[in-house]
Amino acid sequence: MLSGIDRAGSAPALLSPAVLMAFFESRASTRKKCGNPCQTWGASMISFSLTEEQIQLQQTARKFAKEEIRPISFEYDRKPDPRDCVPMDVVRKGIELGFSTMTIPSEYGGGGCSALDFAIVCEEVAWGDAGLAGTVCGSGRLGVSPILCVGTESQKRKWLTEICANPNGAYLTAFALTEPGCGSDAASEDPSAGVRTTAKRTGDSYILKGAKCFISNGGLASLYVVLAKTDITKGASEGLSAFLVPAGLPGFSIGKIEDKIGFRLCQNAELVFENVLLPQENLLGSEGDGLRVAMDALCSDGFLAGAIAVGLARAAFEAAVNYARERVQGGQPILYHQAVGTMLVDMAILVEASRNLLWKCCWNLDQVGPSVPLASAAKVFCSDAAHQITSKAIEVLGGYGLMKDHCCPNFQGWAHLVPCKSAS
């Protein structure tokens, strides 16, 4: 990258002729390399070619999904007791591969990867099982991005290093904002609405009191980032704060484990805090940083949910194409009946469009910074597309699409859950 050209590729007002010449030369060589003579100013901003490292990452994740996740996915998804649905040995393997720590900077022991690298991996893992992607890849954002967002250097060094060291072999994180009486309202500026969990300061400690619900990785995580009111007379922007709460602290217990209609390889649970004593250093950043953390979580969640949706949509599309190739009706494979072919083409278009918006969202996060509207757009579009694609997959399969021993009903169950993963 030339000095004098900002990261988004736009030119500052004045450039010396020498700098301009060098810039145009670099653009010309980019055009030659990618073979597209139409690309002009700002062209290097857009590239859909993965690097060799990204292709390796993608292949590693694809192999993991195919060999480790797919063979057990439906068996675990259908276990009657939700407490039995997370295959911890597979989760451990995903963590060992670095899929839950890849966006943590390398100085703390993480992979130092970009949002795009992460989305590529997440799509593959979700192709194997959307819920498992929520558990393993989700862990890499849920408790991690709040620490990166507002954590002090000593908090980053302590907690991110611990997450990467993976001391118990299955170190997961969780993010706890939602409460029984507070979902979409979490950012409310009305002091009488929003989060009711409180963290009351006493000397150099805080006393945490309240309950959270639907928390992904609840009951499995080693570290929870919990949002609580440090000032109940104020709205979210001043009164909400974030705390680091390790599992097992006295007074912290796990309540109901949710019995979901799909996405069951991710565990969702109620968290109960009964006068949990937290040292001052567990306040993440400063008092009042909670809303920033929540907004950052929306960005993280947007591209995470988008990537999971693309992976599961692709899985449903592939299942439908394979079935349509083999199922013969009216004297030929149903693939060749125009009505079926049109559905498959519509599905392919939606997968492609979803991935493009997702990658744009990741590019923006990597090159420019977080954007809540773009992250929300990726989440809404990709999860809506996954809904449509999984419904069409069921249609392509006819009666077989409604039988539980086929994968497509599972895919549709997963698709229902993806957009709910957080408020937008």
Ligand SMILES: Cc1cc2nc3c(=O)[nH]c(=O)nc-3n(C[C@H](O)[C@H](O)[C@H](O)COP(=O)(O)OP(=O)(O)OC[C@H]3O[C@@H](n4cnc5c(N)ncnc54)[C@H](O)[C@@H]3O)c2cc1C
């Ligand atoms: C699989 C799964 C994983 C989850 N993981 C986590 C997690 O890890 N951490 C966490 O904190 N939470 C988590 N959640 C909770 C999730 O973030 C909430 O479900 C979500 O924020 C919505 O809140 P709610 O369910 O209370 O719905 P509500 O906020 O009660 O909304 C109910 C309906 O009303 C609509 N609505 C609400 N407010 C408005 C408004 N102002 N205008 C118009 N319509 C409105 C909503 O769109 C929705 O249709 C998870 C949920 C699921 C299902």
